[in-house]
Amino acid sequence: MDIDEWLKDKVELIKNLEDKLKCVERLQNDVGALEAGLNATVDELTAQKAEVDRLKKENEGAPQIAFSASLANFGEIYKGPCTDKALIYKRVFSNTGNGYDQSTGIFTAPVGGLYFFSFSTYGYNTHIMGAMLMKNGAHQISTYDGPSADGSDSSSNAVALQLAAGDKVHMELWDNGRVFNNLNGHTTFSGFLVFPV
Structure with a gap:
């Protein structure tokens, strides 16, 4: 090479x-x-x-607070029209934190925070059907249906509310209103703490 x-x-x-x-x-x-x-x-x-x-x-x-209840704990119940319009939900499915009082129908916030509430109403066409969610006696949201030709009506609503410890939330009928419930749980009220503040 x-x-x-x-x-x-x-x-x-x-x-x-x-x-x-x-x-x-x-x-x-x-x-x-x-x-x-x-x-x-x-x-x-x-x-x-x-x-x-x-x-x-x-x-x-974090506190654990939640409740869910239905109007009737046995048989059938028609509530209203009446002077005492407060709805008392007797069939309690859960009441973690014991904020709901089944003898008065009032939920009292154990701690301040953001709470979520929902409710459903059911009734027949002979009366106004619906209810109002009240916070410390003041109307917040509602369901409503006037007398009509159909057989029955149902509706629901929900809201997130800022509550201080001790604030009270309950449900009331409309004036001359009526709701119906039985063990099928048509008329209900539920709520839970989303987070404390």
């Missing part, structure tokens, strides 16, 4: 080595970027786990 050929082979070998070195450098940069991305993901997951742990700890101490 002559020297020119030998030098040409060496130059080509050096060029190949340089190309491979550049390729290795690119791969090292890619690995570095992947490593930085993985570290960022690990940091984010660590932060999320810390937040989940904080929320768990916070919820462990």
Whole structure:
């Protein structure tokens, strides 16, 4: 082999080595970027786990308040028209936190917070059908249907209310109103604490 050929082979070998070195450098940069991305993901997951742990700890101490009740605890009941328009829901499905009083029909907020309430009403066409949700004696929301030609009516409504500890929420009939219930639970009242404030 002559020297020119030998030098040409060496130059080509050096060029190949340089190309491979550049390729290795690119791969090292890619690995570095992947490593930085993985570290960022690990940091984010660590932060999320810390937040989940904080929320768990916070919820462990949070008051648990919820109730759900139906008007009739046996047989059939027509409530109204009457002077005492307060609806007293006797069939209590749940009363966690004991905020609902089944002897008065009043829910008293054990703690201040944002509460969610829902209710449903059912009645026949001979009377006004519906009810009003009252907070500390003031009308908040309602359901309503006047006497009509159809056989019966049902409706429901819901609201989120800011309550202070001791605030009272209850349901009342409309003037000259009437609702019906039986063990099928057509006329109901429920509420729960979303979060304390």
